[in-house]
Amino acid sequence: MSVSSVATKEAVPVSAPSSPNADIWTLLGLAMLGVRLVQGWVYWAGATRRLIYSTGKLDPGSSGYMAHKMNEAIPGAIFGSGDALSALLHHPTLLHVSIIIFTLVELLVGLGLIFGFMTRFFGLISVGLAVSLMLMFGWLGSTCVDEWTMASNSFAMGLGIMIAGGGSWWSLDHWVAKKWPRLARRSWFPWLFSGPLPVVSVTRFAQLFGILAIVFAVGFYGYLRGAVFSPLVARTNPKHHHLALTKPVLSSSGVLTLPAYVDAGPDTQGAYVIQVSVVDEHGQALETWDGKALSELPKTGFANEYKYSVFKPTQYGFVGVLGARATISLPHQGTLKLAPGTYQAVFQGIDGKQWKTHVAVGA
Structure with a gap:
């Protein structure tokens, strides 16, 4: 070498x-x-x-x-x-x-x-x-x-x-x-x-x-x-709107106030509500706000938490876009007198979907 x-x-x-x-x-x-x-x-x-x-x-x-x-x-x-x-x-x-x-x-x-x-x-x-x-x-x-x-x-x-x-x-x-x-x-x-x-x-x-x-x-x-080897079941549904209704307050005269939150659904359109009803335990409507009454709600009827995604009146009721969170106040429309008990507030969507929550009237 x-x-x-x-x-x-x-x-x-x-x-x-x-x-x-x-x-x-x-x-x-x-x-x-x-x-x-x-x-x-x-x-x-x-x-x-x-x-x-x-x-x-x-x-x-x-x-x-x-x-x-x-x-x-x-x-x-x-x-x-x-x-x-x-x-x-x-x-x-x-x-x-x-x-x-x-x-x-x-x-x-x-x-x-x-x-x-x-x-x-x-x-x-x-x-x-x-x-x-x-x-x-x-x-x-x-x-x-x-x-x-x-x-x-x-x-x-x-x-x-x-x-x-x-x-x-x-x-x-x-x-x-x-x-x-x-x-x-x-x-x-x-x-x-x-x-x-x-x-x-x-x-x-x-x-x-x-x-x-x-x-x-x-x-x-x-x-x-929600899936790897099975059909999709989304954690937060991106296809169908959901309206979360919490802590409702219903007076004996029929005034309904409650927070609402659009916590699911597509971002391309909003959740349209065309009717709200208060029903008793037998499912009978005691007070109803139809599309006309909802469309005429004042701006003060929607206390929006955010300024970007909001609830607002439309021609046929009101709408909340994805992410909107607001306290909605619906005034009574007559001389309704509700007895103490448990009732339901029912929100009717334009597509036939309903969102419900139980609400009590105190003595």
Whole structure:
């Protein structure tokens, strides 16, 4: 064996086998290029729709203001997200600032992924956005599981981008590494930007991310849609409206006051009520507010908790959109005198559906 061959062997760093060569990372970046560009465009498009093309989404006075969508998400938002959304909706300034910050984060993530700048960092942030999307809106979708699909795909795509990085094509990370090689040699650079990572770390992260992605998708599918190997039974029904009627108060003269909450149903239309009745234990109607009487209720008859999803009179009664919560007051219409006892308040929907609650009249 020659001296030169021995020297050559001794010159090979011990750590070389654990550091993949640049060609592998170039291929990984190319393989994920379409995923990175699409993921970036999705977030870029979401932000620019609000900032440039549909500015009403950021205008508190517009019917398209993003807060309306957030209000609609409350009934099915999970793990405390509904409480957080409700708190924000009660503080308009904080709500507006939060919407602006969320939009700017989406914009930066979109640009970062499209141009391959700080690719792994923005891949991580995109995973966080996917989680927030699932927690708030994952249950929505009256015709298909679109919000769950969006969040699940974004979560898995973000994890894949974190593994692959930006590669060497259409990647500012690659340009930065060549322009400032000393910076690229810093230990933290490949973790935030792009470039080779230790094989052991990549293997472990890839296995972990794969498990996380399937658990995230299937777990929330089961939690939100009530099924994995069986027909869908939604946790919060996105197809049919439900009106929760609680703590009713009925006076002996027939004045009915009670909180109402549209806690399920599609976000594309509201729950229309065309008749309200007070019935006795035999099912006989003692007082009825028909569509005309309901449509003529004053604004003070609806004490809405939120200003975005509300109850309001319509031509044939009144309507509450998804997420609306209000105390409704129905005045008596004659000389009704109710004896002490238990009665029922019955709300009749325009589609024939009824919502009922027991209510007592004291002595």
